Amino acid sequence: MxxxxxxxxxxxxxxxxxxxxxxxxxxxxxxxxxxxxxxxxxxxxxxxxxxxxxxxxxxxxxxxxxxxxxxxxxxxxxxxxxxxxxxxxxxxxxxxxxxxxxxxxxxxxxxxxxxxxxxxxxxxxxxxxxxxxxxxxxxxxxxxxxxxxxxxxxxxxxxxxxxxxxxxxxxxxxxxxxxxxxxxxxxFTLGHFEAAGVTHDIVLSGRHDCDLERLGEDLRRVCEWQVALFGAPPPMDYYVFLTMVVGEGYGGLEHRASTALLCSRADLPWKGMAGGAETLPEGYKTFLGLCSHEYFHTWNVKRIKPAAFTPYDLSEENYTRLLWAFEGFTSYYDDLALVRSGVIKPEEYLELLAKTVSNVLRGSGRGKQSVAESSFDAWTKFYRQDENAPNAIVSYYAKGALIALALDLQLRAGSEGRKSLDDVMRLLWQAHGQSGIGVAEDGIFAAVREVGGGTLGPRLARWLEKTVEGTEDLPLARLLKGFGVDYHVEPAGKTPELGVKLATGNGDEVRLATVYDGGPAQAAGLSAGDVLLALDGLKLSAKSMDAMLARRQVGDEVEIHAFRRDELRQFRLTLAAPEASKVSLKLAARAGAAVLKLRRGWLGSTK
Known part of the structure; x- marks a missing residue:
C-alpha cells in the first residue's frame, strides 16, 4: 500500500x-x-x-x-x-x-x-x-x-x-x-551533556553570564537520577532545554523531548559561584527545580496521562480531577530529585519544602476547595486567578506536592522502607506510560493499593481518596517526626498586621492586591485595589508601612484613609496578630537507627 x-x-x-x-x-x-x-x-x-x-x-x-x-x-x-x-x-x-x-x-x-x-x-x-x-x-x-x-x-x-x-x-x-x-x-548559546547515554542540549537565548559547564553538570546529575527512577533507557533519544533569559521571569512548559523555559538571568550560575561545601544561591536552586520539574514531566504527563487526555482535544477544555497527581507529584519530585541526586544538601531541601508548606498554609482557600476540585476547575479558576484567589482556591501544584510527600512517608514507614512513592511512579510508567493507556480517574488510588499491598495498600488508597477530595490539613508534623525531621510553625511576621497583600511594581504606592478572609482589613471594609494613603493621619508608603505597624500593638485600633477609584474613604480597623503560617523544618538532633534508615531511604545520605 x-x-x-x-x-x-x-x-x-x-x-x-x-x-x-x-x-x-x-x-x-x-x-x-x-x-x-x-x-x-x-x-x-x-x-x-x-x-x-x-x-x-x-x-x-x-x-x-x-x-x-x-x-x-x-x-x-x-x-x-x-x-x-x-x-x-x-x-x-x-x-x-x-x-x-x-x-x-x-x-x-x-x-x-x-x-x-x-x-x-x-x-x-x-x-x-x-x-x-x-x-x-x-x-x-x-x-x-x-x-x-x-x-x-x-x-x-x-x-x-x-x-x-x-x-x-x-x-x-x-x-x-x-x-x-x-x-x-x-x-543562542549552546551547551551539551550526556545523561543515561542520551545527548542533552542547553540552549540559552538572551544576554547572560552563565557557567554552562556548571549548569550542565548539575542537570546531568538530576537527569540521570530521574532516568534511574523510572528505569533506563529514557523514552527519548535526544533532549533540549530551550531557555529564554530575561531580566525577571519564570516559567516552564513540558514537551516529549524538550522543555521551554523562561528564567531570570540572575538565577543562572556564574563562574566562581559558591559551590561544594557552600549552599547554592536561592535563585539557582529555583531554576534547577524548574528544570527538574519539566524533565520529570517527560514521564509524568507526557507519557503517563489521565485518560481524559488520551487523546487531547485541543478545541475545548479537557476535564480531569487528577492534576494533583500529574502536577502535584511532579512538584514533589522536582526538588526531591535535587537532593537525591546530590546537587543540594538535605538541609537545603528541607528549606525548600518548608516554603511549600508555608505557602499552602497562607491561603484560606485550602479549606474551601479540594485538590480534586482545583484540578477540575483549572480551566476557569487556577489559570484565571483574581484578587480573591487565595481566599477561594488551593493550588493542586503545591498541596498536591504535600499530598505526595505525606503518601511517600506513609508508604515508607508502613513498609519499613521496602515501598515508596517511587514504586507507585514505576508502576504507573509500566502500566500506562509504556502502553499509552490513559490513567482512569481512580487509577492513582488503584496503583497505591497495589504497591502497598496487604492492609497497607487499601488503607493508604482510602486515605488518599479522602484527602484529595477533602480540605483537611495534612498531618505533616507527625509524619516527618517519624523520619527525624522537626516541624516548627511560627507567626509569619513580627508586627501586627492588616490582613492584606500589597501589589508590587507600583513604586511607593500602597495598593492592596488581596484582602485576606477574616482579617482586620476585610472586617473594616477595605477591598483589593484600594490605595492606602495614611495611617492615623500620617502618610503611608510601601517603605514606611512596616515601620509604622511595628510601633503599634496587636488589638490597637487605627484609622486608615484610602482611595477607592477616585473617592476618598475612611476606615477604622483593629490590628491582628500575624498568622502562624511560617514553617521551618530541621533535621532532628537525635534519631534512632530505624528512623535514620527511613530518612536515608527518603533523602539519601544525611548526618
Missing part, C-alpha cells in the same frame, strides 16, 4: 521587526467536500483556553497555485471550497508573535520562538499523517549566523533537509508530534 502524502508546512520569520511569521500548509489530496483546517485553542500542559487563532493576521488559500475560496467557520476553524478535481491545496497566513512566554510564539530581531500549537493549522482527517516543516532563515545579513534548536527530527533524505542546528526541512510522524516540539532560533 503506497504511503500517504505528508502534510507540508513552511514557516519563515519574514518580518522580525513586525513580529510576523509567514506560515503555509500544503495538502496534496484535500477533502473534495471542502477541506477543514483548525488551530488549537490551548496547549497541553497549560490548562486554559488561549485562543491562539486570534493571532492570525491574514489568511488565504490557493488550489494548484490559483486563488481559492475559503470561509471561516468559527473562532479557530476554516473550510476551503469543495474541489471537483484533485489538486494541491495550500493555505498561506501570517501569525503575530509577541508573547514572551513558554506557551505561544515570540519574534523580534534578536530571536524567534514558537510552539506548534500557535502556528501550525491542523488538517481535518489528515492529523495522523507524517508532517514535513521547512523552517526558513529570515532574509538579510543580520541573520546569517542564526541557528535552530529543536527536538524535531531532521528530514533525512528529503530535498532541503536541515542539518543539526540548521534551517531547512524537519519531520514529524504526525500532527501531534509536530506540535510537541517547540523551536528556538537566533544567536
Amino acid at each position: 503506497p504511503a500517504l502524502p505528508a502534510v507540508e508546512y513552511r514557516i519563515c520569520p519574514a518580518q522580525p521587526g513586525a513580529h510576523l511569521f509567514e506560515v503555509s500548509c500544503t495538502v496534496r489530496d484535500p477533502d473534495p467536500q471542502g477541506q477543514i483546517f483548525r488551530l488549537p485553542a490551548w496547549i497541553p500542559g497549560s490548562y486554559m483556553i488561549r485562543e491562539f487563532a486570534r493571532h492570525i493576521v491574514t489568511l488565504r488559500a490557493e488550489l494548484d497555485g490559483e486563488p481559492w475560496p475559503i470561509d471561516k467557520l468559527d473562532k479557530h476553524s476554516w473550510r476551503a471550497a469543495p474541489t471537483a478535481v484533485k489538486g494541491t491545496l495550500s493555505l498561506h497566513y501570517e501569525v503575530y508573535a509577541w508573547d514572551l512566554s513558554v506557551r505561544a510564539a515570540h519574534l523580534d530581531d534578536s530571536h524567534g520562538f514558537f510552539n506548534g500549537t500557535s502556528v501550525f493549522l491542523a488538517v481535518d482527517g489528515r492529523t495522523d499523517r507524517p508532517c514535513l516543516v521547512d523552517i526558513e532563515r529570515p532574509s538579510g545579513t543580520a541573520y546569517r549566523d542564526w541557528k535552530v534548536a529543536t527536538a524535531l527530527a531532521l528530514a533525512r533524505g528529503v530535498r532541503g533537509a536541515a542539518r543539526p542546528y540548521g534551517f531547512g526541512v524537519y519531520r514529524a510522524a504526525d500532527y501531534d508530534e509536530l506540535i510537541d516540539h517547540p523551536v528556538e532560533m537566533g544567536n
Whole structure:
C-alpha cells in the first residue's frame, strides 16, 4: 500500500521587526467536500483556553497555485471550497508573535520562538499523517549566523533537509508530534551533556553570564537520577532545554523531548559561584527545580496521562480531577530529585519544602476547595486567578506536592522502607506510560493499593481518596517526626498586621492586591485595589508601612484613609496578630537507627 502524502508546512520569520511569521500548509489530496483546517485553542500542559487563532493576521488559500475560496467557520476553524478535481491545496497566513512566554510564539530581531500549537493549522482527517516543516532563515545579513534548536527530527533524505542546528526541512510522524516540539532560533548559546547515554542540549537565548559547564553538570546529575527512577533507557533519544533569559521571569512548559523555559538571568550560575561545601544561591536552586520539574514531566504527563487526555482535544477544555497527581507529584519530585541526586544538601531541601508548606498554609482557600476540585476547575479558576484567589482556591501544584510527600512517608514507614512513592511512579510508567493507556480517574488510588499491598495498600488508597477530595490539613508534623525531621510553625511576621497583600511594581504606592478572609482589613471594609494613603493621619508608603505597624500593638485600633477609584474613604480597623503560617523544618538532633534508615531511604545520605 503506497504511503500517504505528508502534510507540508513552511514557516519563515519574514518580518522580525513586525513580529510576523509567514506560515503555509500544503495538502496534496484535500477533502473534495471542502477541506477543514483548525488551530488549537490551548496547549497541553497549560490548562486554559488561549485562543491562539486570534493571532492570525491574514489568511488565504490557493488550489494548484490559483486563488481559492475559503470561509471561516468559527473562532479557530476554516473550510476551503469543495474541489471537483484533485489538486494541491495550500493555505498561506501570517501569525503575530509577541508573547514572551513558554506557551505561544515570540519574534523580534534578536530571536524567534514558537510552539506548534500557535502556528501550525491542523488538517481535518489528515492529523495522523507524517508532517514535513521547512523552517526558513529570515532574509538579510543580520541573520546569517542564526541557528535552530529543536527536538524535531531532521528530514533525512528529503530535498532541503536541515542539518543539526540548521534551517531547512524537519519531520514529524504526525500532527501531534509536530506540535510537541517547540523551536528556538537566533544567536543562542549552546551547551551539551550526556545523561543515561542520551545527548542533552542547553540552549540559552538572551544576554547572560552563565557557567554552562556548571549548569550542565548539575542537570546531568538530576537527569540521570530521574532516568534511574523510572528505569533506563529514557523514552527519548535526544533532549533540549530551550531557555529564554530575561531580566525577571519564570516559567516552564513540558514537551516529549524538550522543555521551554523562561528564567531570570540572575538565577543562572556564574563562574566562581559558591559551590561544594557552600549552599547554592536561592535563585539557582529555583531554576534547577524548574528544570527538574519539566524533565520529570517527560514521564509524568507526557507519557503517563489521565485518560481524559488520551487523546487531547485541543478545541475545548479537557476535564480531569487528577492534576494533583500529574502536577502535584511532579512538584514533589522536582526538588526531591535535587537532593537525591546530590546537587543540594538535605538541609537545603528541607528549606525548600518548608516554603511549600508555608505557602499552602497562607491561603484560606485550602479549606474551601479540594485538590480534586482545583484540578477540575483549572480551566476557569487556577489559570484565571483574581484578587480573591487565595481566599477561594488551593493550588493542586503545591498541596498536591504535600499530598505526595505525606503518601511517600506513609508508604515508607508502613513498609519499613521496602515501598515508596517511587514504586507507585514505576508502576504507573509500566502500566500506562509504556502502553499509552490513559490513567482512569481512580487509577492513582488503584496503583497505591497495589504497591502497598496487604492492609497497607487499601488503607493508604482510602486515605488518599479522602484527602484529595477533602480540605483537611495534612498531618505533616507527625509524619516527618517519624523520619527525624522537626516541624516548627511560627507567626509569619513580627508586627501586627492588616490582613492584606500589597501589589508590587507600583513604586511607593500602597495598593492592596488581596484582602485576606477574616482579617482586620476585610472586617473594616477595605477591598483589593484600594490605595492606602495614611495611617492615623500620617502618610503611608510601601517603605514606611512596616515601620509604622511595628510601633503599634496587636488589638490597637487605627484609622486608615484610602482611595477607592477616585473617592476618598475612611476606615477604622483593629490590628491582628500575624498568622502562624511560617514553617521551618530541621533535621532532628537525635534519631534512632530505624528512623535514620527511613530518612536515608527518603533523602539519601544525611548526618
